[in-house]
Amino acid sequence: MKIKDIGEFGLIDRITKKPKNKDILVGIGDDAAVVKIEGLQVLTTDCLVEGDHFRTDWFTPKQIGMKAIEINVSDIAAMGAVPKYVLVSLALPIYLDVEFVEELYEGMWKVCDKYKIEIIGGNMTHCNQIVISITVTGEVEKKNLCLRNGANPSDFILVSDQIGNGRAGLRLHQENLNGFEQVKKSYLEPKANLDKALKIAPFVSSMEDISDGLASEIRHICNESRCGAIIYKDKIPISDQARDVARKLREDEYDYALYGGEDFELVFTVTKNNLDKVNGILVGEITKNKRIKLSIDGKEKIISKSGFDHFSNGI
Numbered sequence: 001m002k003i004k005d006i007g008e009f010g011l012i013d014r015i016t017k018k019p020k021n022k023d024i025l026v027g028i029g030d031d032a033a034v035v036k037i038e039g040l041q042v043l044t045t046d047c048l049v050e051g052d053h054f055r056t057d058w059f060t061p062k063q064i065g066m067k068a069i070e071i072n073v074s075d076i077a078a079m080g081a082v083p084k085y086v087l088v089s090l091a092l093p094i095y096l097d098v099e100f101v102e103e104l105y106e107g108m109w110k111v112c113d114k115y116k117i118e119i120i121g122g123n124m125t126h127c128n129q130i131v132i133s134i135t136v137t138g139e140v141e142k143k144n145l146c147l148r149n150g151a152n153p154s155d156f157i158l159v160s161d162q163i164g165n166g167r168a169g170l171r172l173h174q175e176n177l178n179g180f181e182q183v184k185k186s187y188l189e190p191k192a193n194l195d196k197a198l199k200i201a202p203f204v205s206s207m208e209d210i211s212d213g214l215a216s217e218i219r220h221i222c223n224e225s226r227c228g229a230i231i232y233k234d235k236i237p238i239s240d241q242a243r244d245v246a247r248k249l250r251e252d253e254y255d256y257a258l259y260g261g262e263d264f265e266l267v268f269t270v271t272k273n274n275l276d277k278v279n280g281i282l283v284g285e286i287t288k289n290k291r292i293k294l295s296i297d298g299k300e301k302i303i304s305k306s307g308f309d310h311f312s313n314g315i
Helices: 003-015 060-076 098-115 166-176 181-188 194-203 214-226 240-248 255-258 270-279
Strands: 024-026 040-049 082-092 119-125 131-140 156-159 206-209 228-232 266-270 280-288 294-298 299-302
Touching: 003 214, 024 166, 024 240, 040 060, 060 082, 060 098, 060 206, 082 098, 082 194, 082 280, 098 119, 166 181, 166 240, 166 255, 181 240, 181 255, 194 266, 194 270, 206 214, 214 255, 214 266, 214 280, 214 294, 240 255, 266 270
Parallel strands: 082 119, 228 294
Antiparallel strands: 040 131, 082 131, 156 266, 156 280, 206 266, 228 280, 294 299
């Protein structure tokens, strides 16, 4: 069955769930949703475009839906906030199978259920390719709000876990290589680090998720905090499989970690006094000098290369 056979409202009926949260006063079915909120409200939005952020011959519809929610929850988590509500806007070809959209929403709802959040509205229209726009709202106490502008010289820079898998997984698909299933899954099914973020939020001075590469994210923090950084190359945690992928393709695994993106781990800064209160892998330090440097065998090299850029990179 194609979308054109049941129309917009028939499709909406098939993917709509009744709200469970008592704070949702009006959900899907009206011109706008109505919810009760407390504390500071945090909002983020992200757009996934077929052929750029995903390909239907690589991702299942369920995986596309899962990724769409996870990467937005990751942004909320990086602010130290708790995700609450989701708005979904879709642009879809009229000849797309209805089952594709149902599986897409199955993936979205699976992730929403995991984080105890709900889809409360959105929009649909037609297009020649699939475009998915997600907005997630969250709530945070002011004391736990994490911004990019709080880093100070002598702060330590940490990451929450291994990075480089996102880029390695993409390269495996681009080159149509078999094996390396763990890395492929990391790319196809990224996970937000909400629990980690909420635990460390009270103790960090700045934080963001690694969606565009470690070097790019540290540069963002330094630009907003008006400082610089030294990244210790030998401290960057890269999985053995990601290293193996890079070597098989005769590429640099550190390029995967520094500039690849799509890892969705956390990078954060913390003072010496709070270092023992957070879990993470130390990869560098914040400096007064506003340059971003990479330390290699005791020698420092200025990093001029940027991470992923939507207007110069693509699948």
